Amino acid sequence: MISFLGAQQFLFFLLHTFWEVGRSQVHYSVPEEAKHGTFVGRIAQDLGLEVGELISRLFRVVSKGRRDYLEVNVQNGILFVNSRIDREELCGRSPVCSIHLEVIVDKPLQVFHVEVEIKDINDNPPLFPVKEQKLFIPESRLLDSRFPVEGASDSDIGSNALLSYRLSASDYFILEIKSKNDQKEEVPEHHLILSATDGGKPELTGTVQLLITVLDVNDNAPTFERSEYEVKIMENAAPGTLVIRLNASDADEGTNREILYSFNSLAPPVIKDKFHINADTGEISIQGHLDFEDVNSYEIRVDATDKGTPPMIGHCTVLVEVQDANDNVPNISVTSLSLPVREDAPPGTVIASIRVSDRDSGPNGQVTCSLSSPGPFTLVSTFRNYYSLVLEGSVDRERVPAYELVVTARDGGKPALWTTAGVSVAIEDVNDNAPAFEQPVYTVFVKENNPPGSHIFTVSASDPDAQENALVSYSLVERRVGERPLSSYVSVHSESGKVYALQPLDHEELELLQFQVSARDAGFPPLGSNVSLQVFVLDENDNPPVVLPPHSGSGAAGVAATELVSQSVTAGHVVAKIRAVDADSGYNAWLSYELQPELGVGRSPFRVGLYTGEISLTRALEESDGPRQTLLVLVKDHGEPALSTTATVRVSVVENGQTSKAFSGASGISAKAGMGKEPALVDVNVYLIIAICSVSSLLVLSLLLYVALRCSSPPQASYGPSKPTLVCSSEMGSWSYSQQRRQVCSGEGAAKNDLMAFSPNLPPCPVSGERGQKQNPMFR
Structure with missing residues (x-):
């Protein structure tokens, strides 16, 4: 029911439009031979047009195939006689003579039809074909004999061309009247005058002289x-x-x-x-x-x-x-084109005026016009042999940029004759399409420590409109990244869409940068859309390990603390533990410890755990080992190239039961305490390793599930100060853990601390970059 009512309303709209187009006809009359400037009619007022808009709407009058007999004053909208009009020259002896005018105004296009009838005046006298006609009459002709005389003609019509004749006085001849006089003709030659008078007001007369010679044969x-x-x-x-x-x-x-x-x-x-x-x-x-x-x-x-x-x-x-x-093919004339047609033009818009004609008469000259080829267009008859090409539906330049229409004119003869004319209707673009990106979110991987101004990605949006409506410019959607504006980190070229990093990015400071780029066309009003970029800053091995106190050399007087060891401890006793951290992540933060040999010293009784940093005894202490030893531990990460640092541990051997007050304040560790903590430290390390393994296993399972879901569904935009969930593996076969300070920024929110486990046993994750460009993987 709704669609039926909609169709009825649309049909009513079209009928109303066609009525408005077809009823715009005005009729005037003017006598022939009127002087220049003679008033004909107030054409603008009669057509319902505003006089003040005639110039701005490009008001013009077209007279097909006629001279400019009539003109319109666009200042006051009055139609007046522009040049001499001779009805006989214009229409001959046709009983009806008129001048058809097409009145055209633009913005929007409207076509009006005006008929100006030319009235006949008695301006032509009767004319005889010659000045003198000669008749030869034998003397023996009987009374009532008739002799034909060539009559006169008058170019006027109606009563102005109704002729009456009279003959000058004569004793022997009368005009169209039989004479009863029986007398014989004796005069051999007669001179008579034949007059012709029309019925006009005033009357006009023409004469001819008759020379009659009487022959005797x-x-x-x-x-x-x-x-x-x-x-x-x-x-x-x-x-x-x-x-x-x-x-x-x-x-x-x-x-x-x-x-x-x-x-x-x-x-x-x-x-x-x-x-x-x-x-x-x-x-x-x-x-x-x-x-x-x-x-x-x-x-x-x-x-x-x-x-x-x-x-x-x-x-x-x-x-x-x-x-x-039927020997004349119809003729088609397409005028008053309002092209191109805007794609937002409403139904009922008049596009062109079409005139058809046929020189034949009767059914042979009756022409019907039709429109072929697809498109939302129709022909509407507006006047005798005049049609308007009207838009009856919506057009979309992005779908069909132009229509090639064919107008066919066919007469009513048998067989019928026809002709065709092509009308090319171009569709003018309007800004009805916003720029569109291929996907709503792009993921970009960038290595930290990039050069300032380096190109990191290119965004590209397409706009199906034309010319300036399809001219796309790019800009950042400005927001804060922590305490700094987004524009201090990245910029985008307004024409090419290339995104540049304005400063070196630091993975340890900013691990994820999320922002939006806006694409806007140059139409009026402009249309735009946004796309989100997730820029992951990949870690590089740019931070060496840092040894934590008390073995970092940052204690009192800038020297490392001294560890006290009882002389009676056995092999496996933990003397000290080196704690170090690396600001990097992944393998770049995976630390190992090595005990550097001392020059000139034999086999050392100490060793250090490769990944635990615990210094323990390999054997019982001997007197030859001396009371004091200085151990140099090399702390090295797994980056390429690897970075390292050293930790110095001073060990002082004391006798059983003795307490060194000199070193207790500096180290805070006594021999008794050291002996008592040995099993405790081992237990703690075992528990820590078990906990890390458990958490890593759970994390591995979670990440495998996440990767499977991510590969089966398109990426979604993510906003807010959350940690990235992408976890990738490396070629290493070991694992470690790192406690460090991370920042994940999306334009808002503060930095967060986290403790993350890194599993190298996962397969490498796919990396998306700028248009298929490969990026280095990020390990966690």
Whole structure:
């Protein structure tokens, strides 16, 4: 029901539009020969247009195939006579004469039709074909004999062309009146004046002088069966086609009855061009091409002259009516194009005015117009032989940038003739599409310590619009990253979309940088969209291990603490534990410990745990070992290249039960305490290793599940101060742990501390970079 009502409303809208287009017709009349500037009508007011908008809306008047007889003053909207109008020159003897005007205004396009009828005035007098006609009359002609005289013609129409004749006074001749006078003709020559007066106001008159000579010879003139013959012939009749065969008779005998046929000497040249008469048989045939559209009837005056002396002449008139044939193809004229069409143009918008014509008449000249080829367009008849090309639906330049329409005009003849005309309708773009990125989130991996200004990624958005509507510029969506603005870290080139790191990035300071880039077109109003970037800063081995107190040399007086060991301890006793940290992550923070041999010293009783940093005895102490020893421990990470540092441990051997007060304040560790803590330290280390293994196992399972889910679903945008969950492995086969300070920034929030376990046994994670560029993996 909803769709049906919608269709009804749309149909009503179209009908209303077509009515508005079709009813815009105004009719005026003006007499011919009116002077320049003669008022015709207030055309702007009658068409419902605002006079003040005529110039801005490009008001113009088009008269198809006519001179500029009429003009419009765009200042006041008045239609006036611009040049002399001669009705007879414009329309001939057609009973109706009018000038058709197309009034066109733009923004939006509107087409109006105006008819200006040209009224006839009595400005043409009757005209005879010659100034003097000569008649030769034998003296023996009887009373009431008639002698044809060529009449006058008047170019006007109606009552202005209604002619009446009168003859000057004569004792022997009257005009169209039979005389009862039986007297004989004695005057051999008569001079008469024939006048023709029209019915106009004022009346106009034409005259001709008649010179009548009385002959004393042959007394019977040839006569035709009828004084007037009517013949119909098709305009496409071939040359040589018989029109009529005339037959005249003469009552005389001998040569006086022999007749010759000819066209009247006053016949116009067109008669002799189009027709031929056989002098002996009286047959009239076609000898030229007849065209109904040029001349549709001919009046042929034929003389039949006998061979008497003097010759006698008989007259008749042949009226030839030329019948129309469908020999003219319709003509199509496309004007007033309002192109290109904006893709947001509403239904009912007039695109072009189309005029069709056919020189034929009757059904042969009745033309129907149709539109073919797909597209939301239709033809609306607005006036006689005038159509408007109207938009009836929506258009989308991104889907169809142009339409090639074909207009077909077909007449009503049998067989019908038709012609076609192409109309190319281009669609003008409007800014109706925002720039779009291929994906909503991009993940970028960048090594720390990058050079300032280095290119790290390129964003690219496409806009299906055209010209400036598709011109995309890029900018950062500014926000705070901790205490600093985002623009202090990265920038984006407004035209190319290249993202640059403005300063070296530090993985230990900023592990993840999340921000948005905006793409905006140059249309009006502009449209835009955003894309999120996740920039992971990959760790490099740029931080050496740091030994924590008390063996870092940061104690009192800048020297390492002294460890006290009882002389009676056995092998395996833990003397001290080196604690060191690395600010890096992954393998770069995985530390190992080595005891450096002393020069000139034999086999040392001490060893250090490779990964625990615990210094313990390999054997019982001997007197030869001396009371004091200085141990140098090398702490090294697993980066490439590896970085290292050293820790110095001073060991003082004391006798059983003795307490060294000199070193107790500095080291805080007594021999008794050392002996008591030995099993405790071992237990703590075992528990710590077990806990780390448990947590790492759980983490491995969680990460495997996460990787499986991540590979099966598209990446989603993530915002907020959360830790990244991507965990990758390396080629190493061992594991360690690191407690360090991390920062994960997404433009807001503060830094967080964490304790993370790193598993090298996981497969390497896929790395996404700029357009398929490979990045170094990040290990955790």
